[in-house]
């Protein structure tokens with residue numbers, strides 16, 4: 001094997017290791033987004049339920065105040081009823097009392113209905129808030145783990161990149177540049193073997209002439225079809 005091809009083959013192993021290390025953390029951003037969406041949904045639901053619960057509470061309080069005001073009004077109307085001097089005024093006041101009482105009862109019913117629903121609303125709010133808090137804990141745990149994984153991975157990559165410098169030493173610049181371009185465009189396989197006369201990168205046949213040169217080991221031979229740098233395994 002040509003000594004530069006031997007070096008390139010070593011370099012390819014290092015580069016594949018870097019790719020593999022980076023692949024370990026490549027799925028993290030998508031996973032984080034997925035988990036964040038789930039958390040956002042749960043937090044939104046909890047907030048909606050809290051808003052709804054607060055709104056009902058305020059409505060109940062307002063109705064209660066109105067009912068009390070109606071009670072005061074009824075009391076005043078009853079007092080007036082005792083002071084009226086003629087029948088027409090008496091009838092009119094009586095009619096007014098009936099009307100206020102009817103409205104008061106209607107408001108009180110409405111208030112009671114809201115109060116009855118309040119327990120269920122509060123229970124729903126508690127459940128939603130607990131689910132959101134639990135999911136936040138899970139999400140924060142995931143973030144911490146992901147950060148650890150990223151840091152560990154980066155540390156390893158830095159080590160491998162350091163090693164790469166030594167492995168790449170002595171390879172002619174144009175050959176190295178060509179190799180790097182192939183590694184990037186040929187799916188991480190720039191140097192590949194020839195087996196039974198076929199390039200193992202693209203499975204095309206290698207000419208007898210090139211096979212002879214490969215056996216000689218004095219020239220760097222590339223595949224005519226895929227341009228990958230070739231070698232004959234021992």
Ligand SMILES: [Zn+2]
Pocket residue numbers: 199200201202203204223224225226227228
């Ligand atoms: Zn090929």
